Amino acid sequence: MAALLAFLAGLPATHVLAEEAGEHLTGDWGGARSRLAGRGITFDIGYDSELARNLSGGSRDMTRYADQWQFGTTLDLEQLWGWEGASFQAVMTHRSGDNLSVDAGLGTNQQVQEIHGRGQTWHLTTFALEQAFLEGRLEWRIGRLTVGDDFASFSCDFQNLTFCGSQPGNIVGDYWVNWPTSQWGTRLKLHATPQTYLQLGAYQVNPRYIDDAYARRNGWKLDFPGGTTGALIPLEFGWTPQRHGLPGSYKLGAWYDTSGGDDLLLDGDRRPLAITGGEPLQRGARHGAYLNFEQQLGGVPGGTGARAFLNITQADRATAATDRQISLGVQYRGPFGREADMxxxxxxxxxxxPRAARHQRLYNRLHPDDASPVLHGNEYAAELIYAWRPISALTIRPNLQYVVRPGATSEHRDAFVVGLKSSMVF
Structure with a gap:
């Protein structure tokens, strides 16, 4: 915390230097960055951090800090080699730090520091070739991909995971894998009109990719591990209209996972697991659907003004312990006359x-000495943020979070969390 305060205190002294650097804190590297970009080589180097302290909730009050480094490059293969319509992207990430939700015993289903997770180690996040056909109307992407970058994609301005990134990965993250973990996959995207598209993907489902021990040893490798259980196949229709000149984004999607999964309530003979203690009934597939709406409501098109969003995801009730998530909010860009703030x-x-809750209630009744809390209903979260952007390459987002019924149970106290999310572009 002391280091962060010292950094913020030093901002006025570095303001001129940072403005001269433009979009990057390290500037133009003596002109080398611009020269490389002119040849088709660009770099994306960033650092994100999330500080959080619970003022109520959990078993004790404490402060935790987590962060992520990102090192990426994009190659325009048409400029470099004359390969028309082709580009290549590679991204490595490194995460470290601690998780307040766990360490303070908050019991939340969704993390109050979204950046923590998927192993505190190096990850090969993207290693992908993209090729355009039909004058850009058809796009093909293949390689090591993060499905959440392609399908149900959403911004990550907030710090609570409920409001960050591709929503399906928040509730069925054992097979829909979001950033920074990647898997082998491919995606085809057809722009039917300038305002509509249809895309279809197929992504490897392999439990090893989300195993922390495996990630620490192999997360950075371009490997193809054994243990693949199936394929995640998402389909998405998108519409990007202009409402009175104001941009919007509307997505409707569904997915099908061929690997299947364990039934939450029944055994192989379709009798309650809590009674028989047998092996779970194996479901042949897992599936779900989502809606993602974003619309600017006023102001300057694509600039200052209010934007509203709504995300709804429903997973199948046979296999998903957390089967639904809904989030909605509004973001106002340009408050207090500061055009870059939000x-x-x-x-x-x-x-x-509720099927998982039914199983747990029955199990608790039959095994009172081994009873566990029954998770039922909703975990509710709210977050208020202010994104201060003193310079183009730095965004500082203080936030207040309040979580009601953490973990969807009354066993945990409501949590009030103060956070600080920061992003730097080098």
Whole structure:
């Protein structure tokens, strides 16, 4: 915390230097960055951090810090080699730090520091070739991909995971894998009109990719590990209209996972697991659907003004312990006459599957000495943020979070969390 305060205190003294650097804190590297970009080589180097302290909730009050480094490059293969319509992207990330939700015993289903998770180590996040056909109307992407970058994609301005990134990965993250973990996959995207598209993907489902021990040893490798259980196949229709000149984004999607999964309630003979203690019934597939709406409501098109969003995801109730998530909010760009700043507020609900609750109630009744809390209903979250952007390459987002019924149970106290999310572009 002391180092962060010292950094903020030093901002006025570095303001001129940072403005001269433009979009990057390290500037133009003596002109080398611009020269490389002119040849088709660009770099993306960034650092994100999230500080959080609980003022209520959990078993004790404490402060935790987590961060992520990102090192990426994009190659325009048409400029470099004359390969028309082709580009290549590679991204490595490194995460470290601690998780307040766990360490303070908050019991939340969704992390109050979204950046923590998927192993505190190096990850090969992207290693992909993209090729355009039909004058750019058809795009093909193949390689090591993060499905959440391609399908149900959403911004990550907020710090609570309820409001960050591709929503399906928040509730079925054992097979829909979001940033920074990648898997082998491919995606075809057809722009039917300038305002509509249809895309279809196929992504490897392999439990090793989300195993922390495996990630620490192999997360950075371009490997193809054994243990693949199936394929995740998402389909998405998108519409990007202009409402009175104001941009919007509307997505409707569904997915099908061929690997299947364990039934939450029944055994192989379709009798309650809590009674028989047998092996779970194996479901042949897992599936779900989502809606993602974003619309600017006023102001300058694509610039200052209010934007509203709504995300809804429903997973199948046979296999998903957390089967639904809904989040909605509004972001206002340009508050207080500061065009680069943003004020935002969001609320959300993460729903516990009633079939899982039914199993736990029955198990508790039959095994009172081994009883566990019954997760039922919703975990509710709300977050208020202010994104201060003193210079182009730095964004500082203080935030307040309040979580009601953490973990979708009354066993945990409501949590009030103060956070600080920062992003730097080098």
């Amino acid at each position: 004020l935002g507020f969001a609320v959300g609900a993460t729903h516990a599957n």
